Amino acid sequence: MASNIIRRTLATSATSPLKIGLIPADGIGKEVVPAARRVLESLSNGPKFEFVELEAGFEHFQKTGTALPKETITTLKNECHGAIFGAVSSPSHKVEGYSSPIVALRKHLDLYANVRPVVSVKSPAFPNQRELDMLIIRENTECLYIKQERLETDPKTGKKLAWAERKISEEACHRIGTMAFNMALTRQKLREQKPLAERIWKHNPRVTIVHKSNVLSVTDGLFRETVRSVKEQNLEKYGGVDMEEQLVDSMVYRMFREPEAFDVVVAPNLYGDILSDGAAALVGSLGVVPSANVGDEFVMGEPVHGSAPDIAGKGIANPIAAIRSAALLLEHMGYTEQALKMYDAVDAVLVDGSILTPDLGGKSTTNDVVDAVLRHL
Ligand code: ATP
Numbered sequence: 001m002a003s004n005i006i007r008r009t010l011a012t013s014a015t016s017p018l019k020i021g022l023i024p025a026d027g028i029g030k031e032v033v034p035a036a037r038r039v040l041e042s043l044s045n046g047p048k049f050e051f052v053e054l055e056a057g058f059e060h061f062q063k064t065g066t067a068l069p070k071e072t073i074t075t076l077k078n079e080c081h082g083a084i085f086g087a088v089s090s091p092s093h094k095v096e097g098y099s100s101p102i103v104a105l106r107k108h109l110d111l112y113a114n115v116r117p118v119v120s121v122k123s124p125a126f127p128n129q130r131e132l133d134m135l136i137i138r139e140n141t142e143c144l145y146i147k148q149e150r151l152e153t154d155p156k157t158g159k160k161l162a163w164a165e166r167k168i169s170e171e172a173c174h175r176i177g178t179m180a181f182n183m184a185l186t187r188q189k190l191r192e193q194k195p196l197a198e199r200i201w202k203h204n205p206r207v208t209i210v211h212k213s214n215v216l217s218v219t220d221g222l223f224r225e226t227v228r229s230v231k232e233q234n235l236e237k238y239g240g241v242d243m244e245e246q247l248v249d250s251m252v253y254r255m256f257r258e259p260e261a262f263d264v265v266v267a268p269n270l271y272g273d274i275l276s277d278g279a280a281a282l283v284g285s286l287g288v289v290p291s292a293n294v295g296d297e298f299v300m301g302e303p304v305h306g307s308a309p310d311i312a313g314k315g316i317a318n319p320i321a322a323i324r325s326a327a328l329l330l331e332h333m334g335y336t337e338q339a340l341k342m343y344d345a346v347d348a349v350l351v352d353g354s355i356l357t358p359d360l361g362g363k364s365t366t367n368d369v370v371d372a373v374l375r376h377l
Helices: 029-041 058-064 070-079 101-108 170-191 219-232 248-257 269-283 320-332 336-352 366-376
Strands: 018-025 049-053 082-087 113-119 133-139 143-153 160-167 206-211 242-247 264-267 292-294 299-301
Touching: 018 029, 018 058, 018 070, 018 101, 029 049, 029 082, 029 320, 029 366, 070 101, 082 320, 113 170, 113 269, 113 320, 133 170, 133 269, 143 269, 170 206, 170 219, 170 264, 206 219, 206 248, 206 269, 219 242, 242 248, 248 264, 248 269, 264 269, 292 320, 299 320, 320 336, 320 366, 336 366
Parallel strands: 018 049, 018 082, 082 299, 133 264, 206 242, 206 264
Antiparallel strands: 113 133, 113 292, 143 160, 292 299
């Protein structure tokens, strides 16, 4: 079944391969991206893939002085249908000339949404797991992340005074809101293929709008009003999707108290960033949580975890987040059937619980987990 978001891929012919850029970048990115590639290559009756390895990252910066080579950007823009990004190391202090390649890639490719499913699986690895099936959609281009900061001297006190500007545009709010309502409908369609008893979310599709417009009435007020207007101006299409609002502080509280109350959650960049990392704590390990950076023309899968320097090179990184990110990439390119197969195979490995990496309490290696996923495909 094709996704309702039209992607460039859908315009390619059935016989021409899907060209996927692989950007392992730093640390365990070099281990989990090849793992995701092995799973994609093993899909039967799916699209044919052609992979192209591309450079980026802090390690590349240390070697060459460039974190994101021009060639990586032009190859992705001109030749690739989608990409998988591994992980980038973030130096804790300011390094002259270095800025994050992932932030730059989101800008260059206009990947305006970060989409993060947080889904529970019943597994011995997560004995206290609450049932949840939530999708956090974070606006990826604006808010405080435009990095308009300045440092002044307070004329009254003579002490430092720091400012940051925040941008919220109607256009960006409208497109992220549209994505949230479309995803709510797509998720509902996919759920309806399962018997009711097997569904985690059993209600009407629901979009929760997160903001703080009681304090930031201009910026968050615009976010709130514009996302609301997506439904209000298109009741024919979105009338069946429930809409609710949540102030960001109470959202954090509710998300941990009753995560099962959320379906699609849409938020401006900063709140979405914080919420989505917090949500990863609800499902056991950073090593299992995927994300995708999504635009109208391009999709880039990206596991939520970082480069994990403490375990890099040991062969024990959990590849599940990267494999699920590759599935998310396929899902957003319209290859839903193949994506579902990958999700199911990963879930089967977790449910079985005998082959798990150390972050989930197991003793298996990255390759053992990939082999187990392939057996379930
Ligand atoms: P960075 O500087 O790249 O952000 P970090 O160590 O600060 O690195 P993460 O890479 O996200 O942040 O790692 C946080 C913790 O989670 C580390 O202890 C790491 O080993 C663990 N971790 C992250 N990803 C995985 C994974 N895929 N498999 C196993 N453990 C992981």
